[in-house]
Amino acid sequence: MRVSIIQASLVWADKLKNLEYFDREIAQLGGQTDLIVLPEMFATGFVMDASKVAEPMNGVIMQWMANHASKLDCVITGSVAIKEKGKFYNRLIWMRPDGSFEYTDKRHLFRMGNEQEYFTAGEKPLVVTLKGWKVRPLICYDLRFPVWSKNRLIDGQYEYDLLIYVANWPASRSYVWKSLLTARAIENQAYCIGVNRIGKDGKGIPHSGNSMVLDFKGRFQVNAPANKSYTETALLDYTELTSFRQRFAVGLDWDSFTIH
Known part of the structure; x- marks a missing residue:
């Protein structure tokens, strides 16, 4: 499966400028990818005043995602500030070429940024399928x-083969970002992708990007340069993944658990 990541500097609360940037980057990927991954709140940046940036599920950003998914015949994913039934959600959208979609809401709201005061936490995990991948x-x-x-x-x-994180992860904690992405790939015996923004946000907080695609052993498939806009496509190999899982069957010894 071909997966494209787009690491970008987001303009604070300016949907038009952000979408115009992604228009240009996405246009280059026609016929070359199966999945495009954008950062967290890619159209606005990590704006906590949700009432100023949130849209309904039939809003401009959703229509934009549907249009590009259709044109490029691929899935597009990233998170969006959504208003629904009087509540706000940091919602990841999984938009398919036919206009159908699925979504999951951010479970852990970043309290150091007071996200929990503006947004409602998600409760249901999501696993989607694409070209035989979970x-x-x-x-x-x-x-x-x-x-x-x-x-x-x-x-x-x-349960899944590929783990994806979309983010606005500050540069001051880039070591944590890189370390945890590597750990998640290894411990889950799955490919792992992290797509982060670059540049300063509206509060002056810098972000270094460090987006990456890791294989099931935690090895780099793509390692985006820090502090630079970057678009790259990686080819993920399902045969290599399943072969490794068979040879090194850690999954058979995983603990069972229930999330409450």
């Missing part, structure tokens, strides 16, 4: 919580 997409701070990210072996089948 994919688990998550959002930023969720990376710090290994139980919420944990893969499981159920009746001999792995």
